[in-house]
Amino acid sequence: MNDWMTLLGLDAEADERTIKRAYARQLRVTRPEDDPVAFQRLHEAYQAALAQLREDAAPPAEVRPAQASTDTVDAEGVAAQLVEVAGQGDDALLRQALQQQPELWSLHGKQRIGHAVLQQLVTDEPALPRSTFDTLSECFNWDDPVRGMDLHWLDAVARRCEQRWLLSSAGAQALATRYLGISESLLVPGSDVLPSLREPRPAWRNLLSTLQPSRAHQAISLLAALGYWHDLRVPPGLDAGQVAFWSRFGREGDAIHWQAGGLRALLVALVLGLICTWAVIASWPLPPSEDGMLDGGQRAALIIAAAVLLVPGLWLTSHTTRAIIRWQSLPEHVATVLPGVRILTVPLAVAAVMGTFHLALRFTTGVPVGTLVLLVFASGAVLRMARQRFLQRCSSAEQDAASGSLVVAIVLIVPALVMALVYWAKDLHVHRDELRWFNR
Structure with a gap:
């Protein structure tokens, strides 16, 4: 008795809980790879302490039940020892400890210890690399289909232990x-x-x-x-x-992207506004416009306003276009907002651009350069929307097959709109039996 009292630092009145705590505390300083002899002595002292405790608590031999269990395997203590070794992240050391553990030589003892180890991993979620968890699983056959264990749940337990290990200094x-x-x-x-x-x-x-x-x-x-x-x-x-x-x-598409992008756009707009304000002040007074419609102050306000609104306007246009493209590219079976309008968006956009193009040529004297530039960008956006809709819904394998004709079509308004209608018509033909005009 004196040996286990000395090694564990306990007295003869220690209960089972105190013995287990003392054993776990000694495991931190007595490791099998550092001093195998001392580790074996510590383990024997631990077993002797538990045996002495059971002997003191046992009834006299003449009244002891005949069915008393002879299984003295301390599954929790062995499990704590194995988890302590596994936490070092050394697969070879863990395999050696598993081979040298006499309690694992019994099939019944091995099952009890395996259950105790898994229970401790679930409860405490210690820091373990995935490889050592797999070693324990292989030893105790946790992933054996015969046992009927949920493999997804087992993988989640392994991931939690691995996450704690990756976030530690060792991992x-x-x-x-x-x-x-x-x-x-x-x-x-x-x-x-x-x-x-x-x-x-x-x-x-x-x-x-x-x-x-x-x-x-x-x-x-x-x-x-x-x-x-x-x-x-x-x-x-x-x-x-x-x-x-x-x-x-x-x-992608979460509202937080709008907040972050809007913050960046406002910051750039502020910088451009300050630069234009400094330039206007340095050039003051500004002359009136050539047609006399704007005086110097109005021109200054217009320049600063254009500089401030340029980047937010481009950002809003870009995000709106991407949101419309995502809306257009949804599979046909997915319930969405205004499904009928989604089907007709491409031809309606083509009609709007063509109508604007017609009005610009009819009611503008000379060549409306500014309007034509805007229409080129608008027709390119419509073509991109129609093409992405077709590629993502019908033929994603051709997504990288951009041709020279596509570039020419983007520059020229009418060919771009014609190609957009072609992509839209091909998409409708592929999904002709699946079109959803209403959400049911």
Whole structure:
């Protein structure tokens, strides 16, 4: 008795819970790879302490039930020991510990220990690399279809333990390697992207962070490297609000892109407005317009207003066009807003551009250069919308087959509109039996 009392640092009155805590505490300093002899002595002392505790608590031999169990395997203690070894991330060391564990030689003991190890992984979610989790699963046959265990649930348990390991100092290098396999940009050493994901931040600070495109790319790639997108559970140690913000930013079409893009557009508009204001002040007084309709002050206000509204206008036009293209490219079976209008959007847009083109030529003296330039951009946008609708819904394999005729059509108004109608007609022909004019 003195041996286990000395090794575990306990007295004779210690209960089972105290013995297990003392054993777990000693495991942190006595490892099998450092001193196998000391580790074996510690394990024997632990078993002796439990045996002595059971012997003291057992009834006298004459009244002891005949059906008393002879199984003295401490599944929880062995499980704590195996999880401690597995947490070091060394597969060879874990396999050696599994082979040298006498409690695993019994089939019944192995099943009990395997259940206890899995229960501890589910409850505590310790930091384990995926390879060591797979080693434990292989040893205890967790993924055996005969056992009827949910493999998706088992994979989720492995992912949670792996996430905690990747976010620890021991798994930092593995996280960086996995990040490089996802992202083409390097994660700068000492970057505060990962620390910022650990602490709560207000939404306005995150929006300001999006002004730096690389920052948003790094945050999204880190979440992908951690396997967040598989089950959308917040990785352990990361702030839920931060993860929710950057995961929304990683989804194209989310409203948060409008907020971030609008903030960038307003910032550029402010800079351009200040530059034009400085130029107007430096050139003051401005002469009136040649036709005399605007004096110097009106011209100055018009110049500054044009500079301020240029970038927000282009940004709004670009995002609106992309939103319309996504709306047009939805599969036919998906319920959407105004399905009948969606089908007729391309011909209606062609009619609008052609009508504007006709009015510009009919009621404008000379060559309406400005109007024609705008119509060229409008016809190019209609052609792009019709082409993307056709390629994404009908023939995605031809998406990269851009020809010279397409470039010419974008420059010339009428050919662009004709090609847009051709793409639209081909799409309608492919989906002629699936068209949805109303949501039912």
